[in-house]
Structures are given as structure tokens and as C-alpha cells.
Amino acid sequence: MRGDVAVPTTWEGHYLDGRSATRQRATIRVMRTGLEATVEGGGTLFWPYREVRQTQGFYAGEQVRLERGGELPEALLVADPAFLVDLRRAAPELGGRFHDPAGRRLRVELTLLAGLAVVAITGALYLWGIPAFAGWVAGRVPVAWEERLGEAVVAELAPPAKRCEDSERARVIGEIAAALTRPMPDFPYRVRVLVVDEPAVNAFALPGGYVVVLRGLIEHTHSAEELAGVLAHELQHVRGRHPTRTLLQHASTALLVAAVTGDVSGALAYGAEGARVLALLRYSRVLEEEADREGTRMLVAAGIDPRGLVGFFESLQKEEGDVPAVLQYLSTHPAPKERIARLRALVARSGAPPAPRLLPDYDWRDLARICPGSSPSPPSGGRRAG
Amino acid sequence: MAEAPAGSDGPAESRRLHFHGSGGSLFGIHIVNIFLTLLTLGVYYFWGKVRVRRYLLSESDFEGDRFAFHGTGRELLVGWLRALLVFGVPVAILANGPELVGAAPAVQAGAIVLVYAIVLVFFPVAMVGARRYRLSRSSWREIRFSFRGRALDFIRLYVVGWLASALTLGVYYPFFAVRRHAFMVSHSYFGNERFRFDGRGEDVFAIYGLGVLVWALGAGAAFLVALLVAFLLALVVRLPASAVVGLVLGLGGALALMATAAAWAWFESRRQRYFWGHTRFAGTRFRSTVAAPPLLRLTLVNLALLLGTLGLAWPWVTVRRLRFAFEYLALEGTPDLAGTQQEAQVVTATGEGLAGFLDAGFDLG
Numbered sequence: 129m130r131g132d133v134a135v136p137t138t139w140e141g142h143y144l145d146g147r148s149a150t151r152q153r154a155t156i157r158v159m160r161t162g163l164e165a166t167v168e169g170g171g172t173l174f175w176p177y178r179e180v181r182q183t184q185g186f187y188a189g190e191q192v193r194l195e196r197g198g199e200l201p202e203a204l205l206v207a208d209p210a211f212l213v214d215l216r217r218a219a220p221e222l223g224g225r226f227h228d229p230a231g232r233r234l235r236v237e238l239t240l241l242a243g244l245a246v247v248a249i250t251g252a253l254y255l256w257g258i259p260a261f262a263g264w265v266a267g268r269v270p271v272a273w274e275e276r277l278g279e280a281v282v283a284e285l286a287p288p289a290k291r292c293e294d295s296e297r298a299r300v301i302g303e304i305a306a307a308l309t310r311p312m313p314d315f316p317y318r319v320r321v322l323v324v325d326e327p328a329v330n331a332f333a334l335p336g337g338y339v340v341v342l343r344g345l346i347e348h349t350h351s352a353e354e355l356a357g358v359l360a361h362e363l364q365h366v367r368g369r370h371p372t373r374t375l376l377q378h379a380s381t382a383l384l385v386a387a388v389t390g391d392v393s394g395a396l397a398y399g400a401e402g403a404r405v406l407a408l409l410r411y412s413r414v415l416e417e418e419a420d421r422e423g424t425r426m427l428v429a430a431g432i433d434p435r436g437l438v439g440f441f442e443s444l445q446k447e448e449g450d451v452p453a454v455l456q457y458l459s460t461h462p463a464p465k466e467r468i469a470r471l472r473a474l475v476a477r478s479g480a481p482p483a484p485r486l487l488p489d490y491d492w493r494d495l496a497r498i499c500p501g502s503s504p505s506p507p508s509g510g511r512r513a514g
Numbered sequence: 515m516a517e518a519p520a521g522s523d524g525p526a527e528s529r530r531l532h533f534h535g536s537g538g539s540l541f542g543i544h545i546v547n548i549f550l551t552l553l554t555l556g557v558y559y560f561w562g563k564v565r566v567r568r569y570l571l572s573e574s575d576f577e578g579d580r581f582a583f584h585g586t587g588r589e590l591l592v593g594w595l596r597a598l599l600v601f602g603v604p605v606a607i608l609a610n611g612p613e614l615v616g617a618a619p620a621v622q623a624g625a626i627v628l629v630y631a632i633v634l635v636f637f638p639v640a641m642v643g644a645r646r647y648r649l650s651r652s653s654w655r656e657i658r659f660s661f662r663g664r665a666l667d668f669i670r671l672y673v674v675g676w677l678a679s680a681l682t683l684g685v686y687y688p689f690f691a692v693r694r695h696a697f698m699v700s701h702s703y704f705g706n707e708r709f710r711f712d713g714r715g716e717d718v719f720a721i722y723g724l725g726v727l728v729w730a731l732g733a734g735a736a737f738l739v740a741l742l743v744a745f746l747l748a749l750v751v752r753l754p755a756s757a758v759v760g761l762v763l764g765l766g767g768a769l770a771l772m773a774t775a776a777a778w779a780w781f782e783s784r785r786q787r788y789f790w791g792h793t794r795f796a797g798t799r800f801r802s803t804v805a806a807p808p809l810l811r812l813t814l815v816n817l818a819l820l821l822g823t824l825g826l827a828w829p830w831v832t833v834r835r836l837r838f839a840f841e842y843l844a845l846e847g848t849p850d851l852a853g854t855q856q857e858a859q860v861v862t863a864t865g866e867g868l869a870g871f872l873d874a875g876f877d878l879g
């Protein structure tokens with residue numbers, strides 16, 4: 129019984145001398161300033177608490193291992209965790225730094241708290257932190273770097289062999305693009321529009337000012353205003369540096385995945401997808417809305433009727449069930465119904481006076497001939513613009 | 515080719531390793547690691563890895579004494595930085611530089627070849643470095659393990675092995691595998707006690723050859739079965755040709771996948787039994803009793819766990835794998851450790867000069 133007479137309790141354990149692999153039985157007494165161990169092979173040790181560190185015995189069933197020495201220490205091993213309780217009680221100040229088995233419950237609770245914090249932090253980073261970071265960095269990437277990245281990607285996505293380089297018709301597209309950027313003399317990029325001979329209905333912007341338009345999309349437009357609307361949308365992706373931002377967001381999310389799963393290969397898998405993402409240009413809805421909003425403004429500023437963009441989406445939606453190629457565009461630019469409604473509201477709010485026709489003397493169906501061997505007439509079921 | 519029959523009980527004095535840890539505790543460590551890694555913007559990642567390793571070793575015991583891990587997060591961080599500087603950066607520059615600068619195609623091709631050469635050298639250096647580091651930081655009864663093979667020797671072995679395997683279309687590969695394993699095992703020490711490996715290339719070649727044969731037979735049988743099923747079905751039901759082809763390919767593919775998994779389990783268990791059975795230590799021999807069915811079951815369940823939880827279940831998967839490994843491994847007899855002395859090799863995380871760098875121990879985490 130512990131009372132006035134402090135009788136040190138003895139514990140059965142083992143001693144390792146750190147020089148040979150044999151362990152010797154030892155009887156250990158917990159004293160006020162240290163441990164006294166009588167080793168079966170003969171000899172007694174005294175280990176002051178200050179020189180002792182605990183390296184094992186933090187989990188249920190784990191033997192308590194106390195080490196003393198430098199790189200290659202000696203060790204005392206005790207199987208019973210009650211030994212630690214005894215030690216902490218016998219030497220309150222010096223023994224306080226050893227593990228308290230009673231504190232294991234608190235450890236579980238703290239771990240649960242840490243788990244909740246992880247969920248909260250991960251959520252906050254993914255939803256807010258990473259997009260904010262990507263936006264900040266993208267704003268500071270030199271234009272020359274973006275152009276070089278764009279050139280590298282455009283060689284993949286618009287291989288020279290598949291480009292439609294009819295100079296007369298390309299000039300028409302160039303005129304539209306120039307009309308859009310004329311009111312913005314500080315547009316930071318050199319705009320280059322490329323037409324690729326593919327039947328899919330799609331267009332996308334690449335870092336550095338490249339806009340790639342697929343033949344299928346041109347075939348589905350019915351007027352210069354419609355193509356101008358699509359180009360304005362894509363040019364706003366360029367101006368807002370959305371491709372670069374999305375790339376950065378993907379890279380950061382890959383790192384976050386690696387941190388949470390503790391697995392770098394997970395990040396690699398996610399990173400590899402980043403390359404695909406750029407090709408598919410699956411922007412977040414925030415960036416899409418930004419491109420729509422600013423694109424409408426761009427059209428109005430250039431004196432082009434913004435209803436062309438709305439008309440283009442409406443005709444696409446009508447064909448949704450009929451022409452599978454249309455689905456491509458709709459999958460990368462989501463939610464057409466809400467989008468059309470929002471665009472209509474934007475157009476109404478813009479208060480733009482009715483604009484003169486863009487390229488009134490040009491037969492729009494002629495543009496679809498920009499690619500060799502393509503059919504100039506719009507597909508059946510499409511609406512003809514007045 | 516002496517081989518222990520699978521699943522038999524060992525002699526009475528065979529010694530086993532035991533694992534006492536739990537997936538729950540490891541998951542707790544993992545959660546705290548993630549929390550601190552996020553808080554420190556990634557820096558804690560290396561300390562987290564050390565915590566996991568320390569737990570896994572501390573929960574493993576042999577003859578009533580636990581193993582111990584003595585590494586530090588700082589060492590892992592330094593090792594990672596060194597690998598990045600010495601290998602990562604040059605490879606990145608060589609892989610992308612010529613294209614960015616617009617160099618001639620010949621220069622670009624030369625750079626790619628150089629990249630492959632560097633990567634080919636990097637793997638053996640990393641394998642040796644990691645083994646050297648991990649063994650030097652592991653102990654049992656306070657006696658440290660060590661690895662004393664020289665990196666240059668292994669680089670030579672590795673490069674020659676890969677080239678020979680490529681030139682012989684894989685026929686040489688089993689011999690290469692044996693030489694690699696022999697190098698790793700025979701330069702490993704516990705204190706001053708050396709591990710030994712007496713496996714032979716011819717034996718392993720037979721195992722690999724039989725493995726390929728079993729796999730080919732299994733895959734072939736799978737498609738034959740699919741053809742039979744399609745044929746019988748076509749007798750009963752009128753099916754268009756495309757549906758028949760789809761059925762054969764789909765069913766055949768699925769069955770072939772199962773056959774591949776089974777063949778792999780059969781091959782891997784035989785390989786493990788051979789490699790362990792030819793490893794000696796302190797007057798005893800290891801013996802593995804792993805068999806294909808439990809191995810296959812373990813692997814499939816682990817895969818399902820990981821996929822189903824998007825990787826979060828890896829603490830439980832790790833514990834399952836360790837428990838499994840220990841259950842099927844034993845030492846025949848008691849190792850004679852009376853004369854074993856501490857003979858820790860000084861392994862620093864920094865080295866001087868190329869030789870120092872090559873033979874320093876470093877781990878990538």
C-alpha cells in the first residue's frame with residue numbers, strides 16, 4: 129500500500145545491452161530519480177530519468193521500451209503498461225514525459241477531431257482555396273509562357289494535316305475575330321483561329337490566344353452572328369486565362385489527392401487526367417458563366433447582335449436527340465436550358481440597340497466549304513436564319 | 515528442386531513472426547498525418563511516413579521482442595530532395611529542353627536516349643539506397659540490420675540484366691531476377707550475421723516457364739469455353755453475328771481475366787516459396803507455406819477494399835498483408851544468435867563525391 133513508506137515496486141522485464149542479440153532477464157525498481165535494474169547475468173544499473181527516452185509502448189499490447197544512450201542504445205523492456213503508471217506516480221516531475229496509458233482515450237478523441245478537421249480543410253481547399261490560388265497564379269504567368277504552352281498543345285489538338293487553310297474563308301473568320309477585339313486594344317493575346325477538319329460540333333480556347341474551331345461547329349452555324357457569339361465566348365476564356373487556371377487547379381487538386389490518400393501515384397493518375405481535361409476543356413460552371421457574361425458584353429461593344437449566340441444554342445438543343453455530334457459540345461458546355469435562359473436575360477439587360485447585320489453580303493453557307501470535301505448545306509432539322 | 519509442400523505444418527520448433535497491430539490504429543495515425551500534412555502544406559508528409567513505418571515495425575515481433583524503426587522525417591526529406599536534384603531535374607530538362615529550345619531532331623533524339631539511360635541507372639541506385647537506408651534504421655533487440663552491397667556492382671548487374679532480358683525477349687529474365695534477389699539478400703546483415711541465398715537461375719526459370727504455360731492454357735481455355743457457350747446458345751436462340759462475337763469476346767475476356775488472376779496467384783506463391791526456401795540465416799532456413807487460393811483471396815479482397823473506399827482503406831489493407839505474410843512464413847528452427855554482435859554500418863543521408871552519393875543510404879519516402 130502506498131503511504132508514508134514509499135516502497136518501490138518491482139517489475140519483471142528484460143535488458144538489452146545494445147552489443148549482443150541476447151536479452152537478459154532483469155528486475156526493475158521504480159525509484160524517485162531513476163530506474164534501478166538488476167540484471168540476471170549479474171550487475172546492477174541505475175538509469176536517471178533524464179537520460180531515458182521511451183520509444184515503444186504507446187499502443188495496447190505493445191511492450192514498453194526505454195532506451196538510454198546515443199545512436200546504438202541499451203534498452204529496458206517491460207511488458208506490462210501498468211509500469212508506466214507506476215513510473216509517472218513515483219516521479220511526478222521527471223516521469224511526466226513518459227506515456228500515460230490513461231491518455232489513450234483522449235488520443236482517440238483528438239484523432240476524431242483531426243479527422244473532422246481534415247474533412248473541413250479538404251473541402252475548403254477544394255471549393256475555395258485552390259480556385260483562388262489558381263486564379264492568382266494564372267494572372268501572373270507571363271504571356272510568352274502561355275503562348276508556348278498553347279503552341280505545344282495546338283500541335284496535338286489541331287495537327288497541321290487536319291487544318292483547313294482556305295485563305296479566303298479563313299479571312300472571313302479573321303474579320304469576325306478582329307471585329308470582336310477591336311474595341312479592346314489591350315487584349316493581351318494575339319488571336320489565332322484555326323479550323324480543324326472534324327465532324328464534331330466543338331470549339332475550344334487554348335493558352336496564349338489560340339482558338340480551335342471544328343468544322344462540325346461551322347456547319348451548324350447559320351449566320352455570322354452565331355459564329356461571332358461562339359468566338360466571343362471562347363475569346364473570353366482566353367482573356368480570363370481559363371485554360372491556365374484550369375490546369376493549375378488540376379495540378380493543385382492532384383497534390384491535394386496525394387496529401388489525403390498518402391499516395392503519390394494517385395496524384396499521378398489525377399495529373400494524367402489534367403492533360404485530357406485541357407483537351408476536353410471541362411471548365412467549372414463559374415468560368416463558363418464568366419465567359420458567357422463577358423462574351424455578351426464583348427459582342428455588344430463590337431456592335432454585333434448578341435442574340436446570335438442564343439440562337440446557336442437553341443438550334444443545337446433542338447438537334448440534341450438527332451445528331452450525336454452535337455452532344456460533344458453540350459457535354460463540355462453544360463446545362464443548355466438554364467444557359468439559354470441566362471443568356472436571354474443578359475441580352476435583355478445589355479440594352480443594346482438593334483445591331484446592323486454582320487457581313488450582310490456574305491452567303492454564310494459558303495463558309496462551311498472552308499474544309500475540303502465538306503458539305504456546304506446545313507444538316508436537316510436545322511433552323512435557317514432569316 | 516526441393517520445395518516444401520504447400521500448407522503443411524512445420525516442425526515443432528519453427529519460429530514465426532507475429533503482427534499485433536490493427537487497421538484502426540494505423541488509420542488513426544494516417545488521419546493525423548493527413549491533418550498535419552495539410553496544415554504544413556505538405557512538409558509533414560515525410561514525418562508521417564516515418565510514423566507509419568515505426569508503428570508497423572513496433573507491432574511486429576519475433577521471439578517476444580518487437581522490431582524498431584529509427585529513421586527520421588528529416589532523412590526522408592533530404593533523400594527526396596537529393597533524388598530530385600540529381601535525377602529529377604536533369605531528366606526534366608533533357609526531356610523537355612531540346613523541344614523548347616527548338617533543337618535539331620538528332621539532338622532531341624539523343625536527349626531522349628540519355629533520359630532513358632539516366633532512368634535505367636536511377637532505379638538500381640534507388641533500390642540499393644532505399645534498402646541500405648531502411649535496413650540501417652531497423653533493429654531487433656537493439657541490434658541494427660545493415661546492407662553492404664555496393665551501388666556500382668548492382669548498377670552493372672541491373673543494366674546488363676535488363677539488356678540481356680530485352681535481347682533474349684524475356685528468356686533471360688528469371689536468371690536476372692535470381693541474380694537481383696541474390697545480391698539483395700546476400701549483402702544483408704543482422705548485426706554481424708549475414709543472410710544467404712542459394713537459389714539457382716535454372717530452378718526459377720522453370721517456375722517462370724511453367725507460369726507462362728499455365729497462363730496461356732488458362733486464357734486459351736477461357737476463350738474455348740466462351741466459344742462453346744456461344745455455340746450452344748446459338749443452337750437454341752437465333753442471334754445476330756455481332757451479338758455472338760460480342761458474347762465470345764466479352765465472356766472470353768472475363769474468363770481469361772479470372773484465369774490470369776489464378777495463374778498469377780499460382781506463379782507468385784511458387785516463386786515466393788522458392789525464394790524464401792533458399793534464404794538462410796544464422797544456421798536456419800526460411801520456409802514459406804503460401805498457397806495460391808489464400809493469396810488470390812487476399813489480393814482480390816484487398817483490391818475491392820481499396821477501390822470501394824477510393825484508397826482510404828489502405829491501413830486495413832496494409833495490416834492484412836502483413837498478417838498474411840507472417841502467417842505463411844517461418845524459420846525452420848531457432849536461429850543461433852549467441853554470437854551475434856552489433857555491427858551497425860554508418861549510413862549518412864549525405865555523401866561526399868559520386869561514390870559517397872551512390873553508397874549513401876537514402877529513401878524517397
